[in-house]
Amino acid sequence: MKRSFLLALDQGTTSTRAILFGADGQPRRSHGVPLRQFYPANGWVEHDGAEIWQAALTACRRAMLGTPKSRIAAIGVTNQRETTLIWDKATGKPLHHAIVWQDRRTAARCDALKAKGWDSKIVRKTGLLLDPYFSATKLEWLLKNVKGAKAKARRGDILFGTMDTWLVWNLTGGKVHATDVSNASRTMLLNLKTLDWDKELLKLFGIPRAMLPDVRDSAGDFGVTDKKLFGAAIPILGVAGDQQAASVGQACFAPGDVKSTYGTGCFVLVNTGAAITHSKNRLLATSLYRRGNSKIYAIEGSIFIAGAVVQWLRDALSVIPNSRAVEALARRAEPAEGLYFIPAFTGLGAPYWNPTARAAIIGLTRDMGKAELARAALDAVCYQTRDLLEAIAADMRGAGLMKLRRLKVDGGMVANDGFCQRLADLTGLPVERPTVIETTALGAAYLAGLGAGIFKDTKDIAAHWKLDKRFIPVLKKRERDLLYQGWRQAVARVL
Numbered sequence: 488m489k490r491s492f493l494l495a496l497d498q499g500t501t502s503t504r505a506i507l508f509g510a511d512g513q514p515r516r517s518h519g520v521p522l523r524q525f526y527p528a529n530g531w532v533e534h535d536g537a538e539i540w541q542a543a544l545t546a547c548r549r550a551m552l553g554t555p556k557s558r559i560a561a562i563g564v565t566n567q568r569e570t571t572l573i574w575d576k577a578t579g580k581p582l583h584h585a586i587v588w589q590d591r592r593t594a595a596r597c598d599a600l601k602a603k604g605w606d607s608k609i610v611r612k613t614g615l616l617l618d619p620y621f622s623a624t625k626l627e628w629l630l631k632n633v634k635g636a637k638a639k640a641r642r643g644d645i646l647f648g649t650m651d652t653w654l655v656w657n658l659t660g661g662k663v664h665a666t667d668v669s670n671a672s673r674t675m676l677l678n679l680k681t682l683d684w685d686k687e688l689l690k691l692f693g694i695p696r697a698m699l700p701d702v703r704d705s706a707g708d709f710g711v712t713d714k715k716l717f718g719a720a721i722p723i724l725g726v727a728g729d730q731q732a733a734s735v736g737q738a739c740f741a742p743g744d745v746k747s748t749y750g751t752g753c754f755v756l757v758n759t760g761a762a763i764t765h766s767k768n769r770l771l772a773t774s775l776y777r778r779g780n781s782k783i784y785a786i787e788g789s790i791f792i793a794g795a796v797v798q799w800l801r802d803a804l805s806v807i808p809n810s811r812a813v814e815a816l817a818r819r820a821e822p823a824e825g826l827y828f829i830p831a832f833t834g835l836g837a838p839y840w841n842p843t844a845r846a847a848i849i850g851l852t853r854d855m856g857k858a859e860l861a862r863a864a865l866d867a868v869c870y871q872t873r874d875l876l877e878a879i880a881a882d883m884r885g886a887g888l889m890k891l892r893r894l895k896v897d898g899g900m901v902a903n904d905g906f907c908q909r910l911a912d913l914t915g916l917p918v919e920r921p922t923v924i925e926t927t928a929l930g931a932a933y934l935a936g937l938g939a940g941i942f943k944d945t946k947d948i949a950a951h952w953k954l955d956k957r958f959i960p961v962l963k964k965r966e967r968d969l970l971y972q973g974w975r976q977a978v979a980r981v982l
């Protein structure tokens with residue numbers, strides 16, 4: 488019998504899911520388990536590592552139900568990035584809850600490092616901005632605050648990992664302690680050029696090398712599953728952070744290929760090829776993936792509030808019964824000239840990076856109502872995408888890279904045709920929605936499939952990418968630019 492299935496394990500911020508894919512890239516069976524969130528203090532967010540492992544095990548078992556294990560060629564793992572865990576090597580028990588990427592407890596530490604002038608060096612070495620978002624200061628915090636951790640970590644008795652590493656370690660019965668380049672590049676401890684842990688940064692944050700995972704290819708060998716778990720030793724052949732996996736799922740393999748994921752927030756990644764493109768516009772440079780000798784990099788920009796603005800219309804204002812209803816409501820809107828909704832509920836991300844900005848609705852007149860508000864909310868996601876694309880385009884020009892030609896989209900929001908059309912109109916780029924919008928899990932499956940030989944190369948994967956619908960801009964450039972000017976003025980007032 489042919490080994491023709493791939494299992495993707497997708498460990499997200501709010502849930503842990505497993506999806507079984509066929510060799511054609513079509514999802515066959517899936518199972519998801521919600522994840523508890525802990526908020527022990529203002530700005531602190533934690534997850535229970537043991538709960539995540541149990542959820543992953545359940546999700547994998549359920550997704551494989553009815554499929555002989557001998558037919559599963561490989562497992563691919565993708566995950567929420569940056570979230571930081573330490574555990575005891577001997578017992579396998581976490582020593583503290585995982586500190587989630589959203590957690591801001593190390594903000595003061597980051598400010599202190601900035602005051603000492605570390606920010607420019609960190610950008611140069613890691614491609615990242617000095618921010619609590621990334622793992623380094625979270626791990627430093629754990630080593631300081633968990634009693635006795637530092638000494639044990641030095642002896643290698645305590646291990647560090649992001650969620651990919653934690654899951655691979657458990658899946659292999661504690662045999663493999665490894666991460667892939669895309670996850671490692673989000674720790675703020677990795678030298679982006681060498682793709683190895685950076686000695687100077689390890690010293691700065693007081694991180695013993697002995698506790699760090701081995702850094703491997705994204706389409707690489709991560710061992711086999713412990714026979715006790717699924718009754719078979721299934722190879723783990725792919726690992727990537729969620730946004731990088733989504734780029735692979737969208738077949739963004741050529742320089743200039745760009746994908747935008749619209750879930751709760753929005754993440755835009757553009758493939759910049761084999762060279763690191765350091766952003767001059769406060770975006771991040773990051774590793775996209777590595778396979779053999781091929782190191783591929785990306786520029787990344789993110790928007791904090793995308794689908795979350797739809798949730799706000801639903802939960803806080805009750806103007807829609809469910810997220811889907813926003814499409815019909817927005818369609819009823821009159822032109823509403825001059826109306827802008829800046830959803831800076833938690834500040835503004837790239838390229839503004841203003842944590843203290845707050846949301847505003849500007850330009851309301853007596854004739855406007857909930858339909859206009861709904862459309863302004865969706866438009867805001869489009870304008871913010873244009874903000875990111877402008878910054879990306881500037882960075883790419885600076886690096887002599889090609890112009891963006893189209894935007895591949897995915898995530899929960901892109902089920903909305905009206906939104907996709909508006910996105911094309913307001914960015915001026917053709918917007919392409921693939922048939923499979925579970926691109927994160929699909930990307931993990933693709934990486935594993937490369938390792939298993941189900942796909943020959945990235946070209947072979949790209950041939951599997953199927954267009955569902957293409958949205959062509961119909962708005963005139965002049966009109967688009969005028970509307971965007973209005974947006975920039977509205978944002979300026981919020982800032």
Ligand code: ADP
Nearest residue numbers: 749750751794795797798810811898899900903
């Ligand atoms: P995440 O992975 O961040 O949990 P998903 O990719 O599942 O997010 O997308 C869910 C988000 O998409 C929610 O914020 C929801 O409000 C939004 N959403 C879902 N359907 C629609 C729709 N038809 N129009 C606009 N937004 C939608």
